[in-house]
Amino acid sequence: MFRRSDGMCFACSPRNPIGLHLEFSHEGDICRTTFTAGNEHQGWDGVLHGGLVTTLLDEAMAQWLWHRGVAAMTAEMLTRFSLPVPVGVPVTVEAWKEGCRGRLWELSARLILPGGKVAARATAKFLTVKENG
Ligand SMILES: CCCCCCCCCCCC(=O)SCCNC(=O)CCNC(=O)[C@H](O)C(C)(C)COP(=O)(O)OP(=O)(O)OC[C@H]1O[C@@H](n2cnc3c(N)ncnc32)[C@H](O)[C@@H]1OP(=O)(O)O
Numbered sequence: 001m002f003r004r005s006d007g008m009c010f011a012c013s014p015r016n017p018i019g020l021h022l023e024f025s026h027e028g029d030i031c032r033t034t035f036t037a038g039n040e041h042q043g044w045d046g047v048l049h050g051g052l053v054t055t056l057l058d059e060a061m062a063q064w065l066w067h068r069g070v071a072a073m074t075a076e077m078l079t080r081f082s083l084p085v086p087v088g089v090p091v092t093v094e095a096w097k098e099g100c101r102g103r104l105w106e107l108s109a110r111l112i113l114p115g116g117k118v119a120a121r122a123t124a125k126f127l128t129v130k131e132n133g
Contacts, residue, residue, distance in 0.1 A: 011059035020055070024063045031064035031095045037087040048085040053111060057122040060095035061107040065126060072105055072126035083119040090114060103128040 007013050012022045022033045035056055043049035058074055065072045085091060095109040104125060111120040 011055055012063070020052075020059075022056070022059060024060070024067070026064075026067050029096050031060050031067060033060055033063075033093050034090050035093065036090045037085065039087055042087050044084070046087055048087055050079075050081055053081060053085055053120050054079045054122065056091075056093045056111060057095070057109040057120060058124065060093045060109045061122070061124050061126065064095045064097060064107060065105060070105065070126075070128060071131045072128045075104075075125045075127045077122055077124040079120060079122045081120050083113065083117060085111060085113065085119045091119070098123070 008016050008019075010016055010019045012024070013019050014021055020035060022035060024031055024033045026032070033056070037048040037052070041048055041052050054077065057079060058077060062072065062074065091114070092112045093109060094112065095107055098106040098108055100106070104127060107124055107126065109122045109124075110118050113119050
């Protein structure tokens with residue numbers, strides 16, 4: 001059993017002082033957010049840390065599910081980093097469903113740079129979990 005978020009989600013809570021403060025919109029089958037990384041988010045100079053690229057993709061997929069009333073946890077995730085993501089520019093992250101079988105959900109996500117190039121892609125499996133409120 002997992003408790004509902006107490007509002008301190010690192011990725012999406014507006015209350016988390018060190019969080020990413022992501023806000024999501026939903027259009028058809030796509031869940032979308034934008035994010036501009038700061039210097040505090042970099043690994044290599046000027047480049048968003050890969051772990052945070054994965055966080056953005058993971059959260060977008062989780063929010064696709066959450067928006068539809070599905071409480072699920074990431075059980076497996078594969079990320080392909082195709083291009084460095086520069087800090088200081090707004091990037092777009094999109095997620096969508098690939099399939100569902102019982103408790104198992106398969107989703108994909110991508111991170112798009114200004115100009116339209118895809119810098120990272122992910123596929124993930126989520127498992128529905130029980131919430132106790
Ligand atoms: C306010 C806004 C908030 C917004 C939303 C909240 C914020 C979201 C945050 C982003 C999302 C995250 O990062 S979540 C955090 C990162 N993830 C985690 O910490 C998860 C850690 N793992 C776990 O707790 C667990 O392994 C679970 C819950 C994922 C699954 O455990 P379980 O429920 O006991 O299920 P289990 O018996 O292991 O598996 C059930 C069935 O699924 C199969 N199965 C298990 N894993 C896989 C897999 N990767 N691929 C295929 N199949 C799998 C098993 O073989 C089994 O098949 P069969 O025997 O039935 O045939």
